[in-house]
Amino acid sequence: MNGFRATIAGALAALGLACAADAALAQAYPTKPVRIVVAFAPGGRTDALARLMAQGLQERLGQPFVVENRGGASGSLGTDVVAKAPPDGYTLLLATTGPQAVLPITGKKLPYDPDKDLTPIALIAESYSFFGINPAVPAKTLAEFIALAKAKPGELNFASSGVGTFNHFAGEFFNVAAGTKITHVPYRGGAPSVTDLVAGNVQMMIGGEFIENARAGQVRILASTNPTRWSEMPDVPTMAEAGLPAFKAPPIWFGLMGPGGMPRPLVEQINRESVKAFTDPKMTPKLVALGSVARDETPEYFAAQIRNEQKLFTEVAKAADMKFED
Amino acid sequence: MNDVVASLGLGLAVAATASNLWYCFLGALIGTLIGVLPGIGPIATMAMLLPLTYYLPPTAALIMLAGIYYGAQYGGSTTAILMRLPGESSSVVTCLDGYAMAQRGRAGAALATAALASFFAGTVSTLLIAFASPPLTAMAQRFGPAEYFALMTLGLIAAVVFTQGPPLRAVAMIFLGLLFGFVGADVETGRDRFTFGLPELRDGIGVVVVSMGLFGIAEVMLNLAGGAAQRGERAKLSRLWLTRADLAAAWPATLRGTAIGALLGVLPGGGAMLGSFASYAVEKRISATPHRFGEGAIEGVAGPEAANNAGAQASFIPMLALGIPSNSVMAMMVGAMMIHGIAPSPNLAIARPELFWGLIASMWIGNLMLLVINLPLVGVWVRLLDVPYRVLFPAILLFCCIGIYTVNSSATEIVLVAAFGVLGLVFTRLDCPLAPFVLAFILGPLMEENLRRAMLLSRGDPTVFLTRPISLALLVCCAAAVALLLLPSFRRVRATAGAG
Numbered sequence: 001m002n003g004f005r006a007t008i009a010g011a012l013a014a015l016g017l018a019c020a021a022d023a024a025l026a027q028a029y030p031t032k033p034v035r036i037v038v039a040f041a042p043g044g045r046t047d048a049l050a051r052l053m054a055q056g057l058q059e060r061l062g063q064p065f066v067v068e069n070r071g072g073a074s075g076s077l078g079t080d081v082v083a084k085a086p087p088d089g090y091t092l093l094l095a096t097t098g099p100q101a102v103l104p105i106t107g108k109k110l111p112y113d114p115d116k117d118l119t120p121i122a123l124i125a126e127s128y129s130f131f132g133i134n135p136a137v138p139a140k141t142l143a144e145f146i147a148l149a150k151a152k153p154g155e156l157n158f159a160s161s162g163v164g165t166f167n168h169f170a171g172e173f174f175n176v177a178a179g180t181k182i183t184h185v186p187y188r189g190g191a192p193s194v195t196d197l198v199a200g201n202v203q204m205m206i207g208g209e210f211i212e213n214a215r216a217g218q219v220r221i222l223a224s225t226n227p228t229r230w231s232e233m234p235d236v237p238t239m240a241e242a243g244l245p246a247f248k249a250p251p252i253w254f255g256l257m258g259p260g261g262m263p264r265p266l267v268e269q270i271n272r273e274s275v276k277a278f279t280d281p282k283m284t285p286k287l288v289a290l291g292s293v294a295r296d297e298t299p300e301y302f303a304a305q306i307r308n309e310q311k312l313f314t315e316v317a318k319a320a321d322m323k324f325e326d
Numbered sequence: 327m328n329d330v331v332a333s334l335g336l337g338l339a340v341a342a343t344a345s346n347l348w349y350c351f352l353g354a355l356i357g358t359l360i361g362v363l364p365g366i367g368p369i370a371t372m373a374m375l376l377p378l379t380y381y382l383p384p385t386a387a388l389i390m391l392a393g394i395y396y397g398a399q400y401g402g403s404t405t406a407i408l409m410r411l412p413g414e415s416s417s418v419v420t421c422l423d424g425y426a427m428a429q430r431g432r433a434g435a436a437l438a439t440a441a442l443a444s445f446f447a448g449t450v451s452t453l454l455i456a457f458a459s460p461p462l463t464a465m466a467q468r469f470g471p472a473e474y475f476a477l478m479t480l481g482l483i484a485a486v487v488f489t490q491g492p493p494l495r496a497v498a499m500i501f502l503g504l505l506f507g508f509v510g511a512d513v514e515t516g517r518d519r520f521t522f523g524l525p526e527l528r529d530g531i532g533v534v535v536v537s538m539g540l541f542g543i544a545e546v547m548l549n550l551a552g553g554a555a556q557r558g559e560r561a562k563l564s565r566l567w568l569t570r571a572d573l574a575a576a577w578p579a580t581l582r583g584t585a586i587g588a589l590l591g592v593l594p595g596g597g598a599m600l601g602s603f604a605s606y607a608v609e610k611r612i613s614a615t616p617h618r619f620g621e622g623a624i625e626g627v628a629g630p631e632a633a634n635n636a637g638a639q640a641s642f643i644p645m646l647a648l649g650i651p652s653n654s655v656m657a658m659m660v661g662a663m664m665i666h667g668i669a670p671s672p673n674l675a676i677a678r679p680e681l682f683w684g685l686i687a688s689m690w691i692g693n694l695m696l697l698v699i700n701l702p703l704v705g706v707w708v709r710l711l712d713v714p715y716r717v718l719f720p721a722i723l724l725f726c727c728i729g730i731y732t733v734n735s736s737a738t739e740i741v742l743v744a745a746f747g748v749l750g751l752v753f754t755r756l757d758c759p760l761a762p763f764v765l766a767f768i769l770g771p772l773m774e775e776n777l778r779r780a781m782l783l784s785r786g787d788p789t790v791f792l793t794r795p796i797s798l799a800l801l802v803c804c805a806a807a808v809a810l811l812l813l814p815s816f817r818r819v820r821a822t823a824g825a826g
Contacts, residue, residue, distance in 0.1 A: 041380075041665075068735055069735060070735050070736070071529070072525065072526055072528060072529050072736070073525040073526070073528035073529060074528070076525060077525055077526065077736075080525075106516075111525065154785070157782075157783060162513065162516075163511075163513070163514070163515065163516035164516055183782065185779060185782055185783065186513050186514060187513070187775075187779075188513055188771070188775060191668060195673055195677070196470075196471075198673075199469075199470070199673075201470045201471060201783065202783075323515070324516055
């Protein structure tokens with residue numbers, strides 16, 4: 001009997017200790033500066049969102065959050081830095097669609113295992129993308145554009161900021177959904193692709209890079225490619241509303257990830273704080289300026305979404321016969 | 327016409343904001359500083375400061391970098407006149423008569439002439455940029471990939487034709503530059519090229535890395551290897567006022583120098599130096615008393631000084647209007663724009679009018695500032711020469727390393743900078759010109775991209791380059807430029823110009 005009670009007591013004590021340790025861990029973090037790795041060079045939306053997040057977390061948690069840019073190789077260099085860091089919460093990754101959902105399915109050799117070496121922590125924001133065409137193209141609606149593309153198979157072109165980027169995939173998602181054959185023309189980055197869209201050398205592009213050009217009348221937006229309309233352009237219909245519900249390209253997202261095997265309480269704490277940082281009303285106008293909106297999801301939801309998107313991207317790559325070579 | 331005036335108004339409004347005025351001043355100040363110091367040129371300085379411009383708004387970054395370039399033209403003449411020590415290659419000619427004037431107790435007059443002639447030339451060439459760019463830009467608006475390819479081909483051929491030295495070396499450097507430009511993922515297929523399995527090379531080698539290595543690091547090494555430059559005895563300063571006779575002699579020389587400098591500055595491969603030599607030669611030839619040259623002729627200071635400043639500024643025209651850098655300095659400006667995601671293109675004036683016109687207006691403001699910085703403060707600048715190189719050079723190297731590391735937190739890039747430093751040293755020792763290398767390095771990938779894009783858009787039909795009129799005209803110019811190079815009489819002229 002005594003033995004049994006001792007066991008119970010011991011178990012309880014152990015449990016208590018474990019809880020206390022968890023609590024202590026939760027309270028103790030962070031005790032030193034935290035770095036948020038951005039897998040792209042300074043400037044651009046990912047970098048800007050990372051800096052906003054760093055500022056928000058710093059205010060909430062009282063330790064400096066430092067943004068470190070480690071650009072290169074489609075984001076795999078920066079991701080690798082985080083994948084190889086200790087899972088103590090002091091090295092975080094500003095994750096996004098390109099390196100985390102697209103890169104793993106393109107067959108590029110990566111120096112890390114995208115599933116095991118990273119812990120999804122929080123989905124923090126979603127950005128709006130649009131279906132834009134050159135204003136000289138004789139189509140006022142998405143339906144008219146599809147009809148035009150079908151009438152002239154192989155004559156129209158769509159621009160992207162590079163092979164395997166969101167713009168590239170979104171364009172192929174469109175080809176698959178609408179049954180069109182619009183030729184992909186890759187550029188080196190977002191700016192030159194928008195320049196050629198405005199000049200009319202290419203007719204179409206899907207992305208968030210040309211919002212300002214659209215406001216200046218240089219690009220005609222036919223639809224928003226997100227599931228919902230954007231508050232700043234309430235008149236622009238979604239793809240489904242414009243008549244193409246089969247269009248399945250997921251919106252561009254931004255999130256926080258850590259190295260593989262991060263302790264659960266730490267993941268939950270950072271999830272909670274980062275979501276609070278971005279859903280704070282004073283953050284809203286800054287996010288809107290970046291064409292983005294805050295998200296509030298669990299780590300599990302985030303992990304499932306990444307897996308689901310990898311599947312979607314793989315399917316469209318197969319359907320559109322996209323080729324990636326290492 | 328009215329458009330240009332209105333646009334210049336916009337530019338002045340942009341350039342006159344407190345922060346832009348500050349960066350303009352900073353650029354002019356740094357330019358004067360490094361202009362005074364022999365051994366550190368504007369290209370090396372701009373290369374060192376490139377990484378810092380990440381943290382500036384693009385307009386401020388370009389305003390500052392431009393200020394460094396034309397500021398160096400002012401600073402370089404100060405030491406040329408007072409110590410027969412050309413701070414910049416473009417003020418070599420100023421040493422001849424400027425130092426002679428100083429030795430005759432007229433240092434002040436020579437300094438004033440140099441500064442005023444530079445200011446006049448700066449003002450005129452600012453207006454030239456403002457009026458010449460819009461028509462060029464308007465034409466370039468109709469450019470597609472085929473036209474770009476033709477334009478860049480022309481740019482590279484012109485770099486060979488107008489670079490000094492043996493054409494074969496220039497050609498070799500261009501091909502080497504092209505090869506280095508091809509490192510990284512292929513734009514059309516995403517396949518890696520020349521990366522040797524290093525993921526750091528997948529995005530290609532950065533413009534900043536190449537220019538900082540070739541110009542910044544190599545220049546430090548060359549200075550250390552070559553020993554200190556020969557300095558003349560420091561002349562005493564005197565009154566800055568010019569007499570009526572001085573003005574009468576300097577005025578026409580300034581006008582001619584401005585015209586010569588601007589003309590040669592617009593040419594690809596042109597810039598400040600060519601103009602100053604040409605202007606000196608012209609002044610000497612048309613003078614009624616050519617024997618005075620070399621003994622303190624004021625025309626020999628006014629003409630070349632006007633020419634080098636006009637040339638420095640006129641070389642902005644091809645870069646701003648067409649997006650084609652014509653020399654290494656402009657390549658650096660393009661690099662600064664690319665850092666901010668602004669692609670070099672003829673669309674600049676329309677896509678970013680505040681940047682385009684703000685930069686142009688800032689040049690005039692900067693020239694005005696330089697007049698103030700240089701004339702009353704000339705004594706301060708001369709004192710700078712007392713800073714020992716054993717302090718200066720390590721500081722420069724440290725600054726380069728920090729600058730490059732902050733961009734991508736990449737140690738690989740520091741190693742690459744060092745490697746390009748060695749490469750720069752080797753090239754310079756072999757008398758291989760660096761400018762064609764850098765131009766090809768920047769233009770090469772763009773040229774390839776546009777070639778393949780043009781072919782993709784024409785669905786594989788190569789006649790697209792000949793059926794589009796602008797593209798055809800540019801390719802005809804290419805052929806003409808090559809023919810020019812083969813012409814014996816042109817080769818003689820080119821050789822003499824190269825010999826100085």
